[in-house]
Amino acid sequence: MIGENLSGPRSWRVRAGIALGLILAVTGCGSAASETAGSTTDPDAAGSTVNVAAAADLKYALDELIEEFAEDHPGVEVAVTYGSSGNFAAQIRNGAPFDVYLSADIDLAQDLAADGFGDPDSVFDYAVGRLVVWAPEDSPADVEAGIEGLVSEDVRTVAIANPEHAPYGEAAESAMETAGVAEELQTKLVLGENIAQAAEFVLSGNADVGIVALSLALSPPMTGAGSYAEVPLDSFPTLRQGGMLLDDATAEDEDFVDFIGSEQGQATLSDYGFYPPAGED
Structure with missing residues (x-):
């Protein structure tokens, strides 16, 4: 749940304040x-x-x-x-x-x-499926730096799908662990109910960057609105x-x-x- 205090290796504390009602109205796919x-x-x-x-x-x-x-x-x-x-x-x-x-x-x-x-x-x-790091044009995140680059102080919030029930969130979590930055990113994470909501958090400006599905990065709303870099396939389970x-x-x-x-x-x-x-x- 967005805003819930979470702990443990597969759960994360979420600090960003999200206008969830507005996002659901925009995406139509909060759940x-x-x-x-x-x-x-x-x-x-x-x-x-x-x-x-x-x-x-x-x-x-x-x-x-x-x-x-x-x-x-x-x-x-x-x-x-x-x-x-x-x-x-x-x-x-x-x-x-x-x-x-x-x-x-x-x-x-x-x-x-x-x-x-x-x-x-x-x-x-x-x-x-494939994972990417995606950020809008005005984001402080450098997508070419990959997941490792998300530890930058300029990056305040990182959107992923909730790994407790979304496979893309679980894959993002694995990729962060492979990159050795999972603990550093813990307090930056914003959890979407699913991968589409995580992508909308970034697209709407409620997160600086997201680790999302390539299929959404190539979708009409996101194409041309930002840039992405693929997450190496060997950094998360297929x-x-x-x-x-x-x-x-x-x-x-x-x-x-x-x-x-x-x-x-x-x-x-x-x-x-x-x-x-x-x-x-």
């Missing part, structure tokens, strides 16, 4: 934001809806992918809710009515499948992103999952900086 995309050419057709819980780093890539899917699937709507992968896993365990789960950490999907919330054979990789079909999946749900893995779907994800799934070229 989760729901949107619907698709098309229905026959107003009398019953149609169907694919309800998707998606990691926040997918926001712009998936919005575009859904538009592409709708072109060939009239009558099928895709309703997507963006948020923290860990929070979604907890919601699904408590009966949240999703059809497809797209996590930033495939382990969360595998755990759900193993516990009976879907067919283990339906679990799939869809991308590998962000192996994966999903699953939940119980009672329909043919339309399967079609949507297949589209994500198709050449067109993968090309769209690549445009937003995602690597192909592990083991693929």
